[in-house]
Amino acid sequence: MNQKLIARVTIVLLVILVALPLLFILLQAVFPQFSGGGFSGAFSGIPRLLAEPQLPLMLSGTLQIATGVALLSVIIGLPLGVARGLFDLPWPKAWDLLFLIPFLTPPYIAALSWMLFLQTQGYLMQLTGLDLNNLLFSKTGIVLVMTLNIFPVVYFAVSRSLLASGQRLAQVARVHGATPWRAFCHITLPLLSPALAAGMLLAFTLAVEEFGVPAALGSRAGVVMLTVGIEEKLGDWPIDLPGASILSVMLIGIALCGWWLQRLLTGDQDVTSVSGKPTEHVGAKLGFFTLPVLLVMSSVGFLAVVLPGLSMALSGFSATLSGGLTLDNLTVKHFAALFTQHGDALPALGTSLSLALGASLLTGLLGLCVAWLVVMQKIKGRSVIDALSLMPAALPGVVVGVGLILLWNRSFWPVSPYNTWGMLLISYCCLLLPWPVRYIGSAMRQLGGNLEPAARVHGASAFQALRLIVLPLIFPAMLAAMLMVFAIASRELVTSLLLSPAGTQTVAVFIWRQFEQGSVGQGMAMATLTLIVGLMLMLTALWLLQRNTKH
Structure with missing residues (x-):
């Protein structure tokens, strides 16, 4: 796998995740009939909205x-x-x-x-x-x-x-x-x-x-x-x-x-x-304060x-x-109901954790490629890659949901993730990509510009230098970013409400529906369980990180 192939795959993924949904939103805003395949009445929806x-x-x-x-x-x-x-x-x-x-x-x-x-x-x-x-x-x-x-x-x-x-x-x-x-x-x-x-x-x-x-x-x-x-x-x-x-x-x-x-x-x-070396933290003493x-x-x-x-x-x-x-008002019936009510709660928890794990892995790998191409390789067109990767930070979740609906709910696609769990995974990856890009990019800048060229001088390819030298050094920052992605994706609400296919619920949707139906106790029981599970997974990941760092 060479630099050009990584660059091409990265650009294609950024176009699919970011550029196309944003383009379809702009087209729908300009042409009110765009969702039906027409381009008439340009800008006619703006006066109506302003009124x-x-x-x-x-x-x-x-x-x-x-x-x-x-x-x-x-x-x-x-x-x-x-x-x-x-x-x-x-x-x-x-x-x-x-x-x-x-x-x-x-x-x-x-x-x-x-x-x-x-x-x-x-x-x-x-x-x-x-x-x-x-x-x-x-x-x-x-x-x-x-x-x-x-x-x-x-x-x-x-x-x-x-x-x-x-x-x-x-x-x-x-x-x-x-x-x-x-x-x-x-x-x-x-x-x-x-x-x-x-x-x-x-x-x-x-x-x-x-x-x-x-x-x-x-x-x-x-x-x-x-x-x-x-x-x-x-x-x-x-x-x-x-x-x-x-x-x-x-x-x-x-x-x-x-x-x-x-x-x-x-x-x-x-x-x-x-120097590329991390600074040892020696904090000042607070004393009386x-x-x-x-x-x-x-x-x-x-x-x-x-x-x-x-x-x-x-x-x-x-x-x-x-x-x-x-x-007398204390009970565990709401927690018991999560495990007995026709399988609605536990599948929702499993779906959220699976989607969060998938989003963290995909955004971590894509963020690594983007940061490597922009910071370390400084390839031609890196400003476009950088802009596309950071653009989702300016795209609220509801906007991403609208863009994905407009993009993938089309008859001309031979295969579409619309109305499947794949739409949720795409939306999470789009929304949360800037986290790994920023974390990993900052870590790579801390390394300085000497380590990878030194490896190249001694015969390593660009990919070998990335895999054997850069990745081990920036892995703690990469893992931290992936943990943040996992935490946020596991509780994402608005795109889950907009994009969840029929019969599929995430934790956020399950809890929201419980409150809409007046089942506050059951909704809060699910929220408590989700928080405990997420915290346990986070602590486990941090422990593994510290253990790997010591070794």
Whole structure:
């Protein structure tokens, strides 16, 4: 297998996963009759959509919520990430694991858990008499709920950047008389700015594309977002494909504006290691501030993980919601029902885990090829490959779903994955490809440009250098990216709702349907089981990674 073959296969896969769905969305937005095979009435759907009274509310709601989530994620994630990256914290890996759990908790499940906890006659009111119903069902409440799920992207971006770049330059500044605060502001923070901007942008993008939280809380809060509007146009009869496509283009435009703003603020700054050797982390001592910092991190973990987790578990073990927090109301019947009700629950769990595993493997391999071609080989046309691989980061899940429906629901395809589980796998791979590309690309840049050329000089082919030298060095970053893909894919909701074939359910769809049918206890039992299984798989993978690293 040579470089040209890898490049051709990579480009073909990127075109199928990214370029074609995006092209069909644009064509449907421009030509309202495109789904029927016609190209008449170009742009005629735009005036009709602009006349809808809901459109300004959807645009303002999307921008306000996403901006609020991005800013609040920085307020929470930046100091926590700095504490993890700069200082010698007790139990550092435990904090990483704690803040990884929100990725395993679907945002819509977190929203429903907070609803059961904070609404009138919820668990908080039963325990303390405090009623925060009005706070929950408001724009502020939606921003808070979404932030508690999304802020870890800023935390991990900041902490990993600091751990990778080290503190050598800041220490030099200290030796020359700079105060700790001055060294941080003038040395550490500028080096950190690309990672911080990337984390903030990712938080903004995740908030823009979120469907479950605004769908669960937005109707009672009077908040409408574009994702909910697109789903309504696809789910309500008559189906409005042109309207959904135009809204999808608007959503893509908002996400791309975020990318443009990030590039404007940070340019092409990057932090690399010229030696190719990882920097040993020697954190500064916190001293007197150790306890306050641990209290702050524990408080955030309690709000983001413990409270919604307890609400989820209590609902799964409660016979009825109206029974309240009493011993007589505790039961395991909802968990037992998962294993006895005609096989609906366990197949859903198996389907989600299988699809998540397949997506993590495929995106890991494709991300490796993309990063290798762009960073190490620097082939001609690498900018196109790089742009296609990162474009899904600006494509919300509902947009990907619309594009795949328009692309594959066509009679001219001899073979089509439409109405099969293959559509779900394609959608997950499209949505989550940027994670491996970014993680692996960053790891390859840390290696510097000397290792692979040295292997080539000694007679190794490009593929042999990749397999024997580059891959072992960047495998920890690759595995970390695949773990993130697995975690997110296992709880993906919106494309699962749009693309699941008849008779096939994922965990997300199963839980969502249970809540629609009023089976809250069973839905939360399934959510609890899924979280435990996902966490066990994640811990096993991390243990294997550490074991391989030691050997």
